[in-house]
Amino acid sequence: MNIILCDKEGYAITNFKKNELNDKVGEETVLIDVGTDNNISKINAKNVLLNIIVDVENLNDKQKEKVIRNIIKIRNSCKRKNIKFGIELNDKIVIANFSNELTESYKNNEIFVALNVLLYDNIGEKYNYLYGKLCDYLDDKFYNNNLCEFRDNVCLAKRNNGAVMGCCHYYKNKYLGVFLPSKFVLCKYNKDGKCTIRCLQCKLFTCDELRKKGIKYTVNNVVLIKVFFNLLQKLIIRISIFTPQEQVVKRLLMTR
Numbered sequence: 006m007n008i009i010l011c012d013k014e015g016y017a018i019t020n021f022k023k024n025e026l027n028d029k030v031g032e033e034t035v036l037i038d039v040g041t042d043n044n045i046s047k048i049n050a051k052n053v054l055l056n057i058i059v060d061v062e063n064l065n066d067k068q069k070e071k072v073i074r075n076i077i078k079i080r081n082s083c084k085r086k087n088i089k090f091g092i093e094l095n096d097k098i099v100i101a102n103f104s105n106e107l108t109e110s111y112k113n114n115e116i117f118v119a120l121n122v123l124l125y126d127n128i129g130e131k132y133n134y135l136y137g138k139l140c141d142y143l144d145d146k147f148y149n150n151n152l153c154e155f156r157d158n159v160c161l162a163k164r165n166n167g168a169v170m171g172c173c174h175y176y177k178n179k180y181l182g183v184f185l186p187s188k189f190v191l192c193k194y195n196k197d198g199k200c201t202i203r204c205l206q207c208k209l210f211t212c213d214e215l216r217k218k219g220i221k222y223t224v225n226n227v228v229l230i231k232v233f234f235n236l237l238q239k240l241i242i243r244i245s246i247f248t249p250q251e252q253v254v255k256r257l258l259m260t261r
């Protein structure tokens with residue numbers, strides 16, 4: 006696997022060792038090694054190609070955040086200086102090389118997603134892509150690892166406290182709900198036990214039982230939310246429960 010298509014059409018990343026990569030890069034291109042600690046003040050070339058030298062699949066969240074912030078700095082610096090980002094190879098624009106071997110899980114890796122985010126010039130497309138990838142990321146964490154420990158369709162929290170309803174129900178009356186148990190209703194987006202929309206805040210939700218196990222997702226600990234959204238946008242995500250993607254993205258665009 007040497008050339009990997011990006012999610013954005015026409016772009017790719019490569020997976021060559023640095024010595025293999027040197028043969029493919031012309032004299033006008035500068036290879037920038039990107040790690041967790043970079044000094045990028047002296048870029049001066051016609052083209053740059055990022056060479057991600059860290060093992061992206063084995064970094065912790067802090068390290069991933071640093072790599073992404075470095076990539077953004079380099080990208081912005083290139084834009085300012087009118088330096089072309091990437092090189093042409095096999096009819097694609099290659100924007101980066103990952104010099105460590107990748108497995109299939111690269112598709113949901115935050116660094117791969119961040120590189121794709123930077124390719125979108127249309128801000129609406131960019132936010133829709135990012136929002137979708139964040140939902141995929143959280144679905145992957147919750148479902149593939151069965152964090153809620155579902156057994157016979159009953160989750161960990163319901164088993165432990167005997168409750169018959171879980172995450173997708175809420176009190177119709179915000180203030181008196183606890184005193185009016187019959188007003189505890191199923192979310193209108195839940196059909197046949199499945200959510201029919203993509204609501205990021207619902208996907209971030211972790212109940213007390215999960216928190217006791219040390220599992221907690223918030224707008225302040227998911228790397229891609231931390232890096233790409235401002236304070237107001239994080240607040241928008243937090244308050245947008247039971248809300249479809251289209252509406253949340255609209256609110257995010259208004260507060261960027």
Ligand code: SF4
Nearest residue numbers: 153160161162172212
């Ligand atoms: S977050 Fe808690 S209440 Fe919701 S499904 Fe998971 S274990 Fe159940």
Ligand code: SF4
Nearest residue numbers: 173192194195200207
């Ligand atoms: S929007 Fe949220 S509460 Fe409603 S069904 Fe989907 S996950 Fe459940």
